[in-house]
Amino acid sequence: MIQINRQRLLERFLKYVQVGTTANPKSDQYPSTECQRDLGKILAQELVDMGASDVRQDEHGLVYATIPSNVKADHAPVVALLAHVDTSPDAPGHSVRPQVIESYPGGNIPLESGEVITPDACPDLKELVGKTLITTDGTTLLGGDDKAGVAIIAELAQTLLENPQLLHGDLKVVFTCDEEIGHGTDKIDLQALAADVAYTLDGGGEGIIDVETFSADGATVKFIGDSIHPAIAKDRMINALRGAADFIAALPRETDTPETTAGRQGFIHANTIVGQVAEVTVDLILRSFDTDDLGGYADQLRKIAAQVESDWPGLKVVVEVRKQYRNLGEGLANLPQSIDLAVKAFKNLGRPFKKEIIRGGTDGSVLTEKGLPTPNLSSGQHNIHSVREFACLDEMVAATEHLVELLKLWSDERL
């Protein structure tokens, strides 16, 4: 097996995490923060320096490059690898001071700020004794989500360019922006990318293939009442708040809520309410691994809305449901090799692996639905979106080795 340059991978990662790239959900720019472009610029230059082809940072800040095929047959499928440069706005992400722990001895990891990473709160740690971990000083997140993925892909690209004996078809590298605020795929030009299959390197730990996500719809329910001074309101006021309160009270409570479900169970979740007497808006999300269930949830909302309307004469209730994303598994079924070859690569390396389902969406859910099958793979992230975030270098090395093997398998595959 090829030796991955562990030290160089670590240095890459440390460099990337020190470039603050926090996404801003309130921004109406793309990318939402200019600093994301700064990391993209560094990455594009590194790709040029290592000899990658077609390197460009587009007007949206996304970075693209190609590592050209080195197999004779010209039909090898084109594989794209994606990672996002932005970090979550849920924790401070600038002035990151990474701390490297060589050969983690086990037990608590005290951080400079007084924060402590404990095996109790993070059971993954028990499996990582003896490994190299990277934490922060406890005042910021680390940004291993997803700079671990970025570093893995960049190191893989350089490894392939330096080792022409490693076989692969055309490899497309894509570094994206604003994944953390739900805009990771907005600007990806799939036509130009022309890939047959893709993988996001944005998963936790090691050896996990995310093969399913929720299917997701959003719903907005508007309650339109009639406001008038309370002093003269008799038989005239129609209080939208009353209807909205009844509506929320009538939603499922013992089942089908985020608070009462796990695993493959879906839910209806009321997450925002805004309004006054004249008008109230309730926003909800509908989630299920079975897309057909979403229609059932939408029907429930409409039924409750109709009941509220008849209980409060004069009140108007308008339900609007919109599609968000679809279970990754539905689209992956069109290209079973996207999972099978990832599994085979783990087996060829003699490594354990797990297929998992995500109670959420990934950029891959959207890309897969648009026609590019995109499972998600582990990249050594842990405790993400937190000042107790850490990453594991050994897991990042393992992910890079897995990709080398996976690309070799794809270079032999014909679609």
Ligand SMILES: [Zn+2]
């Ligand atoms: Zn991520």
